[in-house]
Amino acid sequence: MKKEQLLEEILKVNSEFVAEKKYEKHQAEKFPKKKLAVLTCMDTRLVKLLPEALGVENGDIVVIKDAGGVVSKPYGDVVRSLLVAILELGVTGIMVIGHTDCGVQNMSGDEMIHLMTERGVSEETIQNLKYSGLNFDEWLCGFDTNEQSVRKTINALENNPLLPKDVWVEGFVMDTVTGKLTAVPKATN
Ligand SMILES: [Zn+2]
Numbered sequence: 001m002k003k004e005q006l007l008e009e010i011l012k013v014n015s016e017f018v019a020e021k022k023y024e025k026h027q028a029e030k031f032p033k034k035k036l037a038v039l040t041c042m043d044t045r046l047v048k049l050l051p052e053a054l055g056v057e058n059g060d061i062v063v064i065k066d067a068g069g070v071v072s073k074p075y076g077d078v079v080r081s082l083l084v085a086i087l088e089l090g091v092t093g094i095m096v097i098g099h100t101d102c103g104v105q106n107m108s109g110d111e112m113i114h115l116m117t118e119r120g121v122s123e124e125t126i127q128n129l130k131y132s133g134l135n136f137d138e139w140l141c142g143f144d145t146n147e148q149s150v151r152k153t154i155n156a157l158e159n160n161p162l163l164p165k166d167v168w169v170e171g172f173v174m175d176t177v178t179g180k181l182t183a184v185p186k187a188t189n
Pocket of ligand 1: 041042043067068069099101102103104
């Protein structure tokens with residue numbers, strides 16, 4: 001769909017939404033009632049499925065999304081968001097929710113670099129970034145299994161020195177079709 005057509009359609013729906021006061025049923029406080037933050041994937045299939053499958057409404061929880069629902073850096077945007085959720089908004093627990101058939105699973109640094117160069121990024125730019133310390137493999141890697149990815153993110157959170165130790169972190173994998181949650185045990189042995 002062309003940008004103009006897409007935006008026109010969205011803005012039309014938006015005007016109607018406001019005019020018909022469809023927002024009224026969504027009104028809520030900014031502090032999450034359930035004191036819960038959910039870190040999950042940006043996958044399109046979870047947009048409505050995840051909140052409905054968790055039984056949450058506007059105002060209930062904080063949701064942080066990225067590709068894969070992972071913490072790839074100890075001091076990046078996800079941890080920043082979680083710190084705000086905990087320190088400013090009163091969150092006391094974090095659910096990390098991976099999902100089946102995740103697009104990030106088979107991603108790799110090399111493949112992403114290949115796609116970037118196909119889209120006009122020069123080899124020189126890539127090399128310069130590598131020399132300046134950017135580790136593409138670490139930053140853009142996928143994962144072998146959902147459980148492994150969730151566990152890695154839980155470890156990253158539990159070992160982050162800036163996150164208060166009294167905040168609980170639990171991991172799950174959601175079935176992308178049915179919304180069923182399966183707990184990911186923390187212990188690997
Ligand atoms: Zn995903």
